[in-house]
Amino acid sequence: MTILLTGAGGFLGKHLLEVLLSQMDHSVIALTSQGKNLCGMFPAEENRLTVVPTEQFTSLPFAEIDVLVNCAFPRNEDGTKMAEGLRFIAEILNAAVDGGVGAVINISSQSVYSQQRTEPATEETPLNLEGKYAVGKYAAELLTNTLCAAVPHTNLRLASLIGAGFDQRVPNKLVAKALAGEELKVLTGPQYYGFLDVRDASDAITTMIKSDSAAWSEVYNLGTNESYTLEDIVKTVVEIYNQKFSANITYKTELSEKHFNSVLSCRKFNEDFHWSPRYSLIDTIQWIFEQKKAK
Secondary structure, three states, rough: OOOEOOOOOOHHHHHHHHHHHHHHOOEEEEOOOOOHHHHHHHHOOOOOOOEEHHHHHHHOHHHOOOOEEEOOOOOOOOOOHHHHHHHHHHHHHHHHHHHHEEEEEEEEEEOOOOOOOOOOOOOOOOOOOHHHHHHHHOOOOOHHHHHHOOOEEEEEEEEEEEEEOOOOOHHHHHHHHHHHOOOOOEEEEEEEEEEHHHHHHHHHHHHHHHOOOHOOOOOEEEOOOOOEEEEHHHHHHHHHHHHHHHOOOOOEEOOOOOEEEEEEEHHHHHHHHHOOOOOOHHHHHHHHHHHHHHH
């Protein structure tokens, strides 16, 4: 089996590449603008890993590619970058389908649902695109469904990814503050977060790649089914810090009426692929602590 991974230099892409190379005895083509970094990360896999610059995608042997996993997408909300990213997705999907690719997995996001929802979103929950990022992600889904209509395809709506090195997330910021000796403060109120450890995301996608693509549904939610408040997160950070350093740091809360909910119901994916996550929030925050201490 040959897998093409676009956006291979991103947070998810790098971890997924590592899992693909460790769990599957097949070849991977990594399409990325960060080729030197990836080659340095996997020097022993030169026989199974081919790194291709993003702009050279038209030269790829699509007829030999069993599954294309599209992780490519601009994370910022700059309008120009968003347009360039969507154009690239359209171009590579067109080239892949015309070239005879076997199947396509497009990485989407829970952000296509309302962030004001009161219940965990299922695949049937009406969409509500509340920001540029959500609009872009849904546009990529529509491109996938339209351009890949003739081949097996799916869109994975991921819960918010967390893990060591992804410092824009709340757990990472709180760990950094704790290690710097700064006061920890969080808002309390109707705010609920659904997270997914990037290692679990990578394992789930690999499980899907190994399955029969003809049976895939057009969309799946992928997460843990768990819900966390900001106070849950900061409590976990404080508990782990105090255990690791025999310390006694505390935190403060401020009341907020702002509503937020990013929780997913992921039963469909779990049942279709007999998969469940392995990493808890505690596991992930411990990993973040270890990575930041090692720096």
